[in-house]
Amino acid sequence: MCFGMNLDPALLITILLLLHVSSFLMGGALIFILVSFCELLLILYAQPYFFASSLSFFDIVCTPYRQIFGAIVSLIALSTGILALPSSKRLWVKGSAFFALLGIFEWSCLMAIFSDHALSFFSGWEIASWTSFLLIYTGFPGTPDRLSSEKSFSILILSSLADFCLLAGLILLANRVGTYSLSALTHTSVMTNEIIALMLIAAFIKSAQVPFQFWLPKAMVAPLPVSAYLHSASLIQLGAFLLLLFWPAGHSSLVWHIGITTVGLLTFSLCGVFSLFERNIKRALAYTTSSTLGLVFTLLGLTHERALAAAVLLIVAHALYKSFLFFCLGISNKSTDHKIARLVFYSTLLIVLISMSGLPFSLGALGKDLALQSLLGPFPTHAVQIFTWFCVSIGMVANIVFVCLFFFAFKRGQLHRVIEMRTLTSFLPVFSLLALLSMGLGLLPAWLFERIQAEIGNANSTGNSPGNSPEVHLWSLGIWFIGFALALFLFKRGWVSFLRKSERPLFEFSWLEKLHSKWIPSLCERLLGNTENIFWNYGLGIIFASLFFFVAISGFPLGLPLRLRFQNTYEEVLSLTIFLLGLGSWLLVFIRASLRQIFLLSALGLGVCLCFASAGAADLVLTQLLVEMISLVILIFSWMTLRPKERTHLRLGENLFFSVFAILIGLGIALQFFDLNLIPLVKLASLYFYEHASQSGGTNLVNLAVIEFRALDTLGEITVLALSFLAALALFERVSISSRHASQVFFSVSIWTKTISRILSILLCASALFFFARGHYSFGGGFVGGLLAGLALFLQQIVFRKTFQTPNLCITGICISYISAVTPILFGHRFFETSVFAIHGYTFSTSFFFDLGVFITVAGSGAGLLNLFTVLIPKRSEKMNG
């Protein structure tokens, strides 16, 4: 340091550079000398124990994917060296030692990747792991952090275990095959389960997969360049390289597939979630590395070539973007003061994050797309499919949340920084080049895909270029929405530990605020006719309704002008109705008065009825219609119970954040279900088709499904209904509103009311019985009949002031249902089994009793609930006092 004072600075830097480069090269040379020495020793003293003496330690195989790995290792090593250069400016000895270690590491990695001899593969692997440990342990000059001896010990033990497993596996395999040539070993079919297990353990430890994922975050005390190089590009990917190497040999083994895919999926989801709850940003990045490698492992566990290509693509993309993210952590605010530097930096960061989150036009997107398409493939069971897609969804959502949070944090400068060294802005272009490389590769999907297919070699692949199945894209888009919404939520609440909490809003769009709190609400008020203008009041509604009914009734081909392809009219009506329902439910958010909201809610319910009708589900229409009407009555009663202040002050549409969050989540979920075949639903319908006619003697399939085969479900359903009524009653009595209120009705009953009610209740009773009786054969059934009967009872209660013991009715109904369910057991049948009798030519089914129970329960609880609401309404005098 001191003898450099009188020298020219340019000369000094040149000397320094030469010194570092030469120590880097010396490190590499050291490896070769060491390996040659080992080989000499082996040849001299251990000749008789080796099978193929012709095979040298320096035999090289160049397959395409080895080239890819080698290119990544050298490229990232180069940029890491450049990144580390400025910090070691004044440290001659330590800097040189660092570069020598780096050189040893790179060349040993390259040896492991290109060598054809199993033992030199192993020695490359071994030297790489020891050197990496030294790199972590000695630390970079000037860094305060050192690996504590406890942590370093556990890492050392674990990596030794990996090395031991690999060596044992290789020697066992070589003994079985009779050669040490890797190209022969990797294509054998004599892999036993023990050998595979040993290899897998080595790979899992090296790539930090789930049971062993803890060492990678611990190793993150290493300096930034080391983390960027070892833990994103080279060392961590040796495990994946091992699997890729033995991919053809492990192909036929079940242990191989199940082990790799299960561990990979678990890592992908779990480490993704862990990364969000990690306090230190470097450790969080380590978890995302594990997570991505989990997806790579999952792909390597599959059998077809496309998955292999996807895995290689993901590895390349990951190496390119992850090293830049580490580099970002070293950037301080001061070094981005220069305008152009800041521009370059932020655009690069954007490109990198796009690649990481898998947005289109990037290498990451290509990899992820290919990966998802490989995961579409046939599954052994539904359970496996559900597990796979569950894990993949969780992992991808976590990934996107992480990316968004990283971006937000950078935008706001909120990262808990771990600046160990300040990277200079002048070295930014190197990393920008890496990012641009990934972008450039991502822009050429077809070319790249052909290249991969040609090089990795595909006998079975059908030549599908990526981007052929739109479901996957929509699915990813949905995932993106959900992830973005969750990231916004977490950021807003400050629940992420690697971010500092902040009160300032993330984005400030004043026009959006205005749109949300002023313009849309006023438009909605107008749409619902809250003006004096007669056009807004009536004209719009009439035009709208007539258009709708024109389409619904005449079957006008609406699809043509909108460029939609419908199969028939009912689908048109269905999709139009659903769309209008969506708009209507947002209307509900924006209007203010609550009575209007109640009516709008009922209108939505009727719209749902229309959906059911256009799909041809008669039972659903009946039930929904009745339930909707009763709900309307209940809601209006509760509105009348509210104090006047609360009726008007229930304003909505204030919080923009909630709206954005809700829209993102809602659209995300809808896109997830865009194609329901991605997520299997249980399709048991044919079972019902086959069994209904022979066993239960009815024709209404829905009701049969309810009464005969899915009766347990219905039993639960009426139990819930009865319980809700009884619980409401209990609540009601708890607040000590005495039951004498029950007889006092809130309106006066005229003679006309009485007359009409008398006729109505007779009609209601008749229709209740009618629907109850025909439920077995045509639409209707116990539930619909019960609701109608409940209405009749309610009418009697409210108009003629009769009191029915509705709780008792309810309990009686439940008892009848349960007894009818249990009775078949006494006669040696199954629980709930229906028997059909023929009496005088009329078939009679025992499920009638169960239906009767449903009828009585629903009637009792419906009437009771309605009555409760009328009692709650305060009398006029009481209201005045309040």
Add this chain to the structure above:
Amino acid sequence: MAESTLSNFWIVLGLGLMTSAGLRLVLEKPPLKRIFGLTVLSHAVNIFLLLAGISSTRELHPAVLSGIVPFEKLLDPLPQALILTSIVINFGLLAYLLIYFLTAERGGKT
């Protein structure tokens, strides 16, 4: 995967809007709006189920062809039964929550 004819843009948009409106209402403060939100969400879920039933019965079953089953436009009965249950349970929930809310109001007043 190509047979699912109902996958069109308007349905997805409508369903997404419905779900999000339900979620938005549930996130509100006043209890009455939360109850509305639950209702809207349950409507959305019911329609999801309905669509699942439509997309899975494209080909006619022998039972329909032989005339035992009289429906013209046949829907999978399993989702229909699920929707029936969902409607009823949602009704029970609605009534109970309303009573809970109202009695809490009155209980606080007296």
